[in-house]
Amino acid sequence: MSADPNLDDLLDRLRPRSTREALAEIEAARRAAESREPQRTIIPDPELPPLWPHPDSGIVRFPCALECSWAHEEDVHDIDVEPISVPLYAGAEELNRVLTERAERRSAKVRARVEAAVREHFARAHPGQEPPQRDVW
Structure with missing residues (x-):
């Protein structure tokens, strides 16, 4: 002790x-x-990036579920720009809370960006058709 x-x-x-x-x-x-219970989403399965030092490392692609040539790209290196601010006296629970809240904010922003890009793509390239949904666990 x-x-x-x-x-x-x-x-x-x-x-x-x-x-x-x-x-x-x-x-x-x-x-x-x-x-x-599974959740439903219009976000297609991502194509994960190649490993560094490949020039496309860090670029996650979300291809159109209808297999046209379109894909939305997210640069995972640019996503994590928010500084981490934790009090020096923070214990393990406080540190866990701060990091969890930060991760949830980042996740919500990425999800919103990808969903907006998918909806915009379907409105332009596949008018009148709704993006297909899939189950995610």
Whole structure:
């Protein structure tokens, strides 16, 4: 035990888990994932970028679901420009909260941009047809 409760919390989280504990945690995560309801989206399956140092590394492509030549591109290197601001005295829970909120904001912005691009593409290239939806888990 140290004088810092945040350090004790961190050290407790880092301690090696028994095989039984690890398997129980994996099983609980699997059950939770199976019980979730799928969400519907018009965002097509992304084509993931090649690895660095390829010139297109970091460019995620969202091709038209109707397989025309159009695709919306997102540069993942440009997405993460928001600075991270965490108080020096922040504990593990505060740090987790700040990073989670930041990730959720970024995710919502990307989702909105891609959905808007898909809707605009369908309005121009496929008038009168709605973008197909797919289930995402």
